[in-house]
Each structure stands twice: as C-alpha cells, then as structure tokens.
Amino acid sequence: MSVRPSAVGDDPRVPITFVTGFLGAGKTTLVNHVLADPGSGKCLVIVNEFGEIGIDSDLIARASDDMLELTNGCICCASKDDLIETLYTAFMRRVGALEPQIEFDRVLVETTGIADPSPLAQLLYTDMQLNLSYRLDAIVTLVDLKHVDGQLAASAEARKQVAIADKLILNKRDLVGDEEFRGAVDAVNGLNPYSVKEVTTNSAIGLDKLLDLDLFEPKIRESSLGEWIGMVESAGGSDHGSGDDGCETHDHHDGHDHHHGHDHHDHGDVSAVCIEEEHPLDYHRLMELMVELTREYGDELYRVKGLCRFVGNDRPVILQGVQQVFSPPTYAETWPGGRAQTRLVLIGRGLKGDDIERRLAACRSASDMPVFERGRGSI
Incomplete structure (x- = not known):
C-alpha cells in the first residue's frame, strides 16, 4: 500500500x-x-x-x-x-x-x-x-x-x-x-x-x-x-440484536485489560476477529501488517474494515479491504460516538485471532511525534 x-x-x-x-x-x-x-x-x-x-x-x-x-x-x-x-x-x-x-x-x-x-x-x-x-x-x-x-x-x-x-x-x-x-x-x-x-x-x-x-x-x-x-446500533436493532455475539473480540487498553469472546457457531472455520485499541498506532507498522496478512491468508482473508487512530493525528482513518485489494485509506470527519480509538474487524477463513492481536499490539506507536513527520515515506 x-x-x-x-x-x-x-x-x-x-x-x-x-x-x-x-x-x-x-x-x-x-x-x-x-x-x-x-x-x-x-x-x-x-x-x-x-x-x-x-x-x-x-x-x-x-x-x-x-x-x-x-x-x-x-x-x-x-x-x-x-x-x-x-x-x-x-x-x-x-x-x-x-x-x-x-x-x-x-x-x-x-x-x-x-x-x-x-x-x-x-x-x-x-x-x-x-x-x-x-x-x-x-x-x-x-x-x-x-x-x-x-x-x-x-x-x-x-x-x-x-x-x-x-x-x-x-x-x-x-x-x-x-x-x-x-x-x-x-x-x-x-x-x-x-x-x-x-x-x-x-x-x-x-x-x-x-x-x-x-x-x-x-x-x-x-x-x-x-x-x-x-x-x-443499525436500523431495526431492537428486533435482530447487535453487538459482539459470535465475534472473537480483543480489547486493548492502556492497562492491558483483555476481554475475549468466542464464536458460538462453527461454520467451516469462517470467523470474525474484532480488535479495539485505545493507544495510537504507527501508520507504517499497521500498513506493513496489512500487507503481511494479505500475503499469508490470500483470498481467505475476506474482509478488513476499521477506523484507525494514528499517533499525532486526531482524525479517524478508514481502512477497507476485500480479499487482497485495499481501497486507499481515507479520513473520516469525526469519530462515531466521540470514541477516539482503533476498531478493526477482520473476517475470513482460518484466522488466528491471538496471533493477529499480538501483531497489532506491536503496531502501537512508541513516539508522540506525528508519523508523517518522521521521514519514513509512505507504505
């Protein structure tokens, strides 16, 4: 990318x-x-x-x-x-x-x-x-x-x-x-x-x-x-329900509190991995991770979508991919509900949630300097 x-x-x-x-x-x-x-x-x-x-x-x-x-x-x-x-x-x-x-x-x-x-x-x-x-x-x-x-x-x-x-x-x-x-x-x-x-x-x-x-x-x-x-909550939510049911959810907070939910249905090894991260991420590290995951899973990584919070930048960035093709990252105007945090959803076959969670945690920024000013170019 x-x-x-x-x-x-x-x-x-x-x-x-x-x-x-x-x-x-x-x-x-x-x-x-x-x-x-x-x-x-x-x-x-x-x-x-x-x-x-x-x-x-x-x-x-x-x-x-x-x-x-x-x-x-x-x-x-x-x-x-x-x-x-x-x-x-x-x-x-x-x-x-x-x-x-x-x-x-x-x-x-x-x-x-x-x-x-x-x-x-x-x-x-x-x-x-x-x-x-x-x-x-x-x-x-x-x-x-x-x-x-x-x-x-x-x-x-x-x-x-x-x-x-x-x-x-x-x-x-x-x-x-x-x-x-x-x-x-x-x-x-x-x-x-x-x-x-x-x-x-x-x-x-x-x-x-x-x-x-x-x-x-x-x-x-x-x-x-x-x-x-x-x-x-999406329209009609009172009838169908909404939320984390069936999603393997990984919450990252500064205190390293983790909550794990698990899929209650086994449908041919297709699952969703949902990750929340409050700490700002390094843009380049996350882009590199997306490249790595698309290489590893290929077309078995069906969808990637998320809002990302990057260091030194208060605006939410939309990340969106279908199998091995990603649309260009785009700024959104505001954070939904005012919650400034990264929220990623990955859906595919054979996804290793714990491994993806660990690798995303490694994308945390170690610097408060805006990532676009560090002279590393763009991924």
Missing part, C-alpha cells in the same frame, strides 16, 4: 450496490420491489436474464433486447453473464457515447449466477475504466431466516456471502418463531457480527435502506460510519 489517507469529499462516480444471497432467499422479489417503486427513477438495475425477474408489462415504457425502460424512470438491463461489459456499455450510454442514451445515478446488481461477488468488488479497484466510472456503495446479502442455519452448515458459498456483506437483510421473518429467529441471528453474527442488519418479510424494504448506503466506503455520513464499524 502506497497511499496516504485522503480527505473526505464528494465522489462523482456512480455508486453500485451488489445484492447477493443463497437460492430462495428472496432476491428476485426484492428486485421486483425496486423496479415497481415510484422512487427508483434514475436507478439502473442489472439482472442476469429478464425472464428470471418476470417484470409486469404495465411497468415497461420501452424495450430492447438488453434493456427495459420502465414508466417510473428506472432502467433494467440484462447482463447475460457478462456483467463487466454491461457496466462499460451502460456508462458509455450514460455519457452519450453510445445510443440509446440513458440516465442513471445509481446501480443495483442482482448477482444471480455469481456465487461470490468479491471478485466484482475487486474489479472496481483494479480495472481503471470501472474505477473511474463506478464506486462500490455496499454488498448486501439476503438471508433466508427459515433455512439459514442449514445453508451455512452445508455451503461454503453461503458462509462467504454472509461474511463479506456490508449489510444483511434477514428475510422471511414471518416464517420463524422467536426462538428460531434468535438462533438464525446468532448464526449470522458468528460470521459477520458488525454488519448492518434489517429484518424483512417478503423482501419488503425501503430504497433508502438498500441504495446510497455509503457502507463500503463510508466517507460522509457519521451515522453510516458508526453502523459500518459497529459503534452505532
């Missing part, structure tokens, strides 16, 4: 929300809700095949082989298994370089046929054309509350879909009793305790809770930043 934190600012790129989930979780129903919503104008919805969605003909204002324009202004495109080319073409139509010209200011991608959206998320950083045109707003995973425990036990794909999500939509609440519901929440918390969660029936959710979330790179809104890192 060779980028210093950048300042918060407006990002002109089009935000993309990836919607994933296991078979039968309710993705198609969710997409139909979006397409029919009067407020979804200027939203580009990308699906694999039109036939898989079953769009009401009364909603269609104009149609072609690969695109439908709906009466509410929403655009629906069929990717036909070539999502990258669809995104390229859509943007060229948006800027008038291709006909027909279309207008959209946000994108929702329903990932049927794509079990793992993380390579797509990586492409938004590694593909220059995509990176200049789009930014990742959030990865949203639908969970079937009725069957999630069995699906997580049986499928590595299902475990990863839950583990990488910025937001989990816990669907089919009407089909489970309270005890079964709590068990399902415990199961997903064991893989991803600090994701934002919403509880739904029949995939019914407002657009404001699905699009424009700022959860992958929460640069602007303090509320989304607090939810993203687990410092603020």
Whole structure:
C-alpha cells in the first residue's frame, strides 16, 4: 500500500450496490420491489436474464433486447453473464457515447449466477475504466431466516456471502418463531457480527435502506460510519440484536485489560476477529501488517474494515479491504460516538485471532511525534 489517507469529499462516480444471497432467499422479489417503486427513477438495475425477474408489462415504457425502460424512470438491463461489459456499455450510454442514451445515478446488481461477488468488488479497484466510472456503495446479502442455519452448515458459498456483506437483510421473518429467529441471528453474527442488519418479510424494504448506503466506503455520513464499524446500533436493532455475539473480540487498553469472546457457531472455520485499541498506532507498522496478512491468508482473508487512530493525528482513518485489494485509506470527519480509538474487524477463513492481536499490539506507536513527520515515506 502506497497511499496516504485522503480527505473526505464528494465522489462523482456512480455508486453500485451488489445484492447477493443463497437460492430462495428472496432476491428476485426484492428486485421486483425496486423496479415497481415510484422512487427508483434514475436507478439502473442489472439482472442476469429478464425472464428470471418476470417484470409486469404495465411497468415497461420501452424495450430492447438488453434493456427495459420502465414508466417510473428506472432502467433494467440484462447482463447475460457478462456483467463487466454491461457496466462499460451502460456508462458509455450514460455519457452519450453510445445510443440509446440513458440516465442513471445509481446501480443495483442482482448477482444471480455469481456465487461470490468479491471478485466484482475487486474489479472496481483494479480495472481503471470501472474505477473511474463506478464506486462500490455496499454488498448486501439476503438471508433466508427459515433455512439459514442449514445453508451455512452445508455451503461454503453461503458462509462467504454472509461474511463479506456490508449489510444483511434477514428475510422471511414471518416464517420463524422467536426462538428460531434468535438462533438464525446468532448464526449470522458468528460470521459477520458488525454488519448492518434489517429484518424483512417478503423482501419488503425501503430504497433508502438498500441504495446510497455509503457502507463500503463510508466517507460522509457519521451515522453510516458508526453502523459500518459497529459503534452505532443499525436500523431495526431492537428486533435482530447487535453487538459482539459470535465475534472473537480483543480489547486493548492502556492497562492491558483483555476481554475475549468466542464464536458460538462453527461454520467451516469462517470467523470474525474484532480488535479495539485505545493507544495510537504507527501508520507504517499497521500498513506493513496489512500487507503481511494479505500475503499469508490470500483470498481467505475476506474482509478488513476499521477506523484507525494514528499517533499525532486526531482524525479517524478508514481502512477497507476485500480479499487482497485495499481501497486507499481515507479520513473520516469525526469519530462515531466521540470514541477516539482503533476498531478493526477482520473476517475470513482460518484466522488466528491471538496471533493477529499480538501483531497489532506491536503496531502501537512508541513516539508522540506525528508519523508523517518522521521521514519514513509512505507504505
């Protein structure tokens, strides 16, 4: 990593929300809700095949082989298994370089046929054309509350879909009793305790809770930043619960008090390691540690996200990575809840929490001098 934190600012790129989930979780129903919503104008919805969605003909204002324009202004495109080319073409139509010209200011991608959206998320950083045109707003995973425990036990794909999500939509609440519901929440918390969660029936959710979330790179809104890192209870929290359940938590304080919580669910060795550190960190040491961890774990390190406190700098720095690709570190405006401390969440397969904890403790700064003034360059 060779980028210093950048300042918060407006990002002109089009935000993309990836919607994933296991078979039968309710993705198609969710997409139909979006397409029919009067407020979804200027939203580009990308699906694999039109036939898989079953769009009401009364909603269609104009149609072609690969695109439908709906009466509410929403655009629906069929990717036909070539999502990258669809995104390229859509943007060229948006800027008038291709006909027909279309207008959209946000994108929702329903990932049927794509079990793992993380390579797509990586492409938004590694593909220059995509990176200049789009930014990742959030990865949203639908969970079937009725069957999630069995699906997580049986499928590595299902475990990863839950583990990488910025937001989990816990669907089919009407089909489970309270005890079964709590068990399902415990199961997903064991893989991803600090994701934002919403509880739904029949995939019914407002657009404001699905699009424009700022959860992958929460640069602007303090509320989304607090939810993203687990410092603020997410919407619907009274129903689904929130907190450290299932997360292997390591708290570092100046008095060296440690609290260890442990995952109550064994889902194929996928776990979350959550670390809090009050002492300021050395920026370069932490960047070096991130490089080391990505080399050691490779694609088995699914997600890294956190707010970091560095010596000599009072502003929180957002750290965000998907597998082996990290976004440039970015300054946030304020600390959520006024708590100035490092809070890191690492999610992956086979993570050694105690080892990661020890190595992060070694990143504590031994100096009060601002790290950027020590002449060491940047990582």
